[in-house]
Structure formats: structure tokens, C-alpha cells
Amino acid sequence: MTTRNRKTCKALERYLGREVHAADGTLLGHVSDVLVDVRSGTADWLVVLLVGPLPRHRAIPLRMSIEVTGRVLVPTSRAALRAAPAVRPGRALSAPEERRQRRHWSEG
Numbered sequence: 063m064t065t066r067n068r069k070t071c072k073a074l075e076r077y078l079g080r081e082v083h084a085a086d087g088t089l090l091g092h093v094s095d096v097l098v099d100v101r102s103g104t105a106d107w108l109v110v111l112l113v114g115p116l117p118r119h120r121a122i123p124l125r126m127s128i129e130v131t132g133r134v135l136v137p138t139s140r141a142a143l144r145a146a147p148a149v150r151p152g153r154a155l156s157a158p159e160e161r162r163q164r165r166h167w168s169e170g
Contacts, residue, residue: 073105120146
């Protein structure tokens, strides 16, 4: 197994299935996938399956999150996460999709 694959496996083990909460404690959803940069092998995005009646997947930059007692906390609101561009589970972001995500989250 390559170092890149080990990093990916560790990121999946660490985050997959974890609850994602807003800073105020509101449950936003659960981590359904981790998106990894293909060049560096570094986990960059958490894909969150939002709570609610319809399955909605949104990506949030991993660097915006912190782990607290088995949960992932993100400094955003439910509305901001729902307003993020949709992502398809199990599929990498294309370059234009990643640019849209970065614009939404003001990362550049």
C-alpha cells in the first residue's frame, strides 16, 4: 500500500460516519465520504449527508472542521451548508466543481 493510499484510509477511518454539528450544536448531518487531493493524497473535503427528508450531499473543507468528543464541528450554519454546491457521493470533484466549492467557502 502506498503512503497516499494509507493517508486516504486513515482519513476515511477517522471521519466516515461521524456526526457533523454547527458551532451552536445543531446536528447538520453525517460524514458520508472524504475527498482526497489526487496529487498529494491529502484529505481536503468532508462530504456531509445532510439531515432532512431528502438525501442531500454537500462538501465542506476539512480545514474548517475540528473534532470534539467524536463529533465534527464546523463554523457554519445549516443554511450556509445547504446553500453549498451539491456533490455526488462516491465521485471526485472536477476542477470546475472544486472552484465552485472554494468560492462558496471563500477559500480562494
